Amino acid sequence: AAGVIQSPRHLIKEKRETATLKCYPIPRHDTVYWYQQGPGQDPQFLISFYEKMQSDKGSIPDRFSAQQFSDYHSELNMSSLELGDSALYFCASSAPGQGGAIAGYTFGSGTRLTVV
Amino acid sequence: AQSVTQLGSHVSVSEGALVLLRCNYSSSVPPYLFWYVQYPNQGLQLLLKYTSAATLVKGINGFEAEFKKSETSFHLTKPSAHMSDAAEYFCAVSEGSGYSTLTFGKGTMLLVSP
Numbered sequence: 405a406a407g408v409i410q411s412p413r414h415l416i417k418e419k420r421e422t423a424t425l426k427c428y429p430i431p432r433h434d435t436v437y438w439y440q441q442g443p444g445q446d447p448q449f450l451i452s453f454y455e456k457m458q459s460d461k462g463s464i465p466d467r468f469s470a471q472q473f474s475d476y477h478s479e480l481n482m483s484s485l486e487l488g489d490s491a492l493y494f495c496a497s498s499a500p501g502q503g504g505a506i507a508g509y510t511f512g513s514g515t516r517l518t519v520v
Numbered sequence: 521a522q523s524v525t526q527l528g529s530h531v532s533v534s535e536g537a538l539v540l541l542r543c544n545y546s547s548s549v550p551p552y553l554f555w556y557v558q559y560p561n562q563g564l565q566l567l568l569k570y571t572s573a574a575t576l577v578k579g580i581n582g583f584e585a586e587f588k589k590s591e592t593s594f595h596l597t598k599p600s601a602h603m604s605d606a607a608e609y610f611c612a613v614s615e616g617s618g619y620s621t622l623t624f625g626k627g628t629m630l631l632v633s634p
Contacts, residue, residue: 408563437621446610446624447564460621494563511556513563 406430408497408512416518417485425480425515429497435459436478437509438470439494447494453478485519492516522547522613526625534633539583539598541628543611546592553594554612554622555585564610570594581605606632 409428417423429436435454439447440463449462453472464470467485472478476497482489493516498509527542545551552571556564568579575587585596594611608629612622 439622446626447622449621449623452621462621496564510566511564516561 408495408510410493410495410512410515412515413513414516414518416520418520419485419487421485421519423482423485423517425482425493425495425517427478427480427495427497427512429476429478429495430499430510433497433499433510434476435498435509436472436476437496437498438464438478438480439496439511441492441494441514442488443491445491450480482517487519490517490519522551522615522623524611524613524623524625526609526611526628528628529626530629530631532631532633533601535603536600539596539601539605539630541596541609541611541630543585543594543596543625544592545594545611545613547613547615549615552614553585553587554614555579555583555594555596556610556612556624558608558610558627560607567596567609601630601632603632603634606630 411426437452438450441447450464451470452460456472468482470480492514494511494514496509496511523546525544554569555567557567558564567583568577570577570587578584583598585594608627610627611625614622
């Protein structure tokens with residue numbers, strides 16, 4: 405079965421650079437969520453999109469932005485990177501009518517960002 | 521606001537022993553509760569979920585959890601640990617409305633020894 409695809413799997417950037425993470429949801433899933441998991445930390449919700457509109461916002465820094473495109477894939481853009489942005493970034497998707505978290509939406513394998 | 525507390529950042533068991541991972545929640549509305557497992561360098565995999573139906577929930581890989589409202593708990597158990605169960609386990613809560621988000625606990629690393 406198709407899963408949530410995230411790219412790249414690994415990314416190394418220098419401080420003050422920019423990074424773009426991509427998420428391709430499961431086909432026919434219309435909702436995408438982004439989470440950030442720092443080293444040894446629990447995942448923290450960043451932002452979510454439903455039908456290409458932002459649906460909820462968590463602890464996403466102003467330096468970050470995200471959007472969902474017409475094909476439902478999503479991109480997380482990160483600028484002026486800091487050492488503290490080093491983390492595993494997860495994307496998750498859920499299907500229409502399944503109520504998001506209630507269905508236990510499907511997570512991707514994550515993008516590991518290292519800022520040096 | 522919703523929150524989750526997982527007691528014990530590390531739990532060690534012997535292979536074949538009972539696994540018990542503790543989770544207590546706080547929610548202003550009837551919660552939806554989840555357990556996820558994360559293997560090294562991998563994503564989060566749903567083990568089981570409670571969504572206000574049966575209080576005893578059975579999941580994958582022989583795990584189960586019981587929702588106890590009086591104790592605000594949702595502990596994860598497995599009768600007999602296997603080496604392959606070694607991973608990090610996260611309890612999570614959602615207020616369950618529409619497209620709501622998950623709030624995770626800090627995680628418990630399960631170590632299984634031969």
